[in-house]
Amino acid sequence: MYTQGLDQQGRPAAKPDALETAEQLAAFQQRVDAEEKIEAKDWMPEAYRRTLIRQMSQHAHSEIIGMQPEGNWLTRAPSLKRKAILLAKIQDEAGHGLYLYSAAETLGVSRDQMVADLLSGKAKYSSIFNYPTLTWADIGAIGWLVDGAAIMNQIPLCRCSYGPYARAMVRICKEESFHQRQGYDILVELCNGTKEQKAMAQDALDRWWWPSLMMFGPSDINSKHSAQSMAWKIKRFSNDELRQKFIDVTVPQAEFLGLRVPDDDLEHDAETGHYRHGEIDWQEFIDVLAGNGPCNQQRMAKRRKAHDDGAWVRDAASAYAAKQAARHAA
Numbered sequence: 001m002y003t004q005g006l007d008q009q010g011r012p013a014a015k016p017d018a019l020e021t022a023e024q025l026a027a028f029q030q031r032v033d034a035e036e037k038i039e040a041k042d043w044m045p046e047a048y049r050r051t052l053i054r055q056m057s058q059h060a061h062s063e064i065i066g067m068q069p070e071g072n073w074l075t076r077a078p079s080l081k082r083k084a085i086l087l088a089k090i091q092d093e094a095g096h097g098l099y100l101y102s103a104a105e106t107l108g109v110s111r112d113q114m115v116a117d118l119l120s121g122k123a124k125y126s127s128i129f130n131y132p133t134l135t136w137a138d139i140g141a142i143g144w145l146v147d148g149a150a151i152m153n154q155i156p157l158c159r160c161s162y163g164p165y166a167r168a169m170v171r172i173c174k175e176e177s178f179h180q181r182q183g184y185d186i187l188v189e190l191c192n193g194t195k196e197q198k199a200m201a202q203d204a205l206d207r208w209w210w211p212s213l214m215m216f217g218p219s220d221i222n223s224k225h226s227a228q229s230m231a232w233k234i235k236r237f238s239n240d241e242l243r244q245k246f247i248d249v250t251v252p253q254a255e256f257l258g259l260r261v262p263d264d265d266l267e268h269d270a271e272t273g274h275y276r277h278g279e280i281d282w283q284e285f286i287d288v289l290a291g292n293g294p295c296n297q298q299r300m301a302k303r304r305k306a307h308d309d310g311a312w313v314r315d316a317a318s319a320y321a322a323k324q325a326a327r328h329a330a
């Protein structure tokens, strides 16, 4: 299907930006500045559409790939209650992926195309999901830190200028907030448990702390999209601002657990009220984005296999839809 503004593959058409007049761009910016929501059928600059498709599809892919590290512990959760909770959380992540694919489809790109871009390696997903879950405490750390970072980044997205994305984020944030608490609850229990359980919690924090800080993206000076995305009110805060908010909220939570944040340079600045933190290893971030993290290959191989294994379901659904359509036409 050919949708206006898109090519036949469902990608934003290579419509030269030069065809967009200064008046159109100014009127668009005025609407954004006035905090009006931009809706699917409204005129928008092609670069705005492309930016949203990139960010929203990356976000959706992250939710889908993000099920894998937790799925690893479904059969080994320490109790039936923990298993049921984890299963519900993972199902929520799948749901978030689906809302986000649907919201991105309102921009004209097809879900098939977005999935093809993930499977071919063209589209990214969050760096954090390329790290392994070695112990049960990692499931606690994912909820506490990864969902915690996700919430910090995503609450402002509820006020994103693009209506369908902003509305999808409202429900997602409510669910993420529940996820964050279940992760913290796992760690509270471990930290109040045996010496070995507490050591397991500390080890999880040691391994997940820095990758969680990297979730917010490159530092502001290296963030190529931030300035434009903030002008368009897709992003409301810069990567470094959100990272700082996350650190300020999370360090006291670690102290409550009796755990040590693995950063020798971490220091509370009484004057600013913020924590100063040590240097992030950006080379590690670049390596993970380049496909060389500990689990990149495994994550993509599993995703491709799941996609191939599901081909019969898609075929059956299409055949059924065609039969229904034919019956309807007759």
Ligand code: FAQ
Binding pocket: 054, 055, 058, 059, 060, 062, 063, 066, 067, 093, 124, 125, 126, 127, 128, 142, 146, 147, 150, 153, 154, 214, 215, 216, 217, 218, 222, 223, 224, 225, 226, 229, 239, 289
């Ligand atoms: N990983 O110029 P910027 C979750 C890329 S959901 C990989 O700063 P931008 C729920 C970026 O795409 C987690 N790539 O880019 C859950 C760009 O590359 P490109 C996902 C990254 O877009 C919990 C380049 O670097 N959340 O956790 C990362 O303005 C538990 C330059 O960066 C979202 O996606 C990264 N960490 O800001 C699920 C939220 N950071 O495309 C399961 C929505 C940057 O030019 C279990 N997204 N890159 O080749 C955003 O807010 C933004 O896209 C940022 C990046 C903040 C991630």
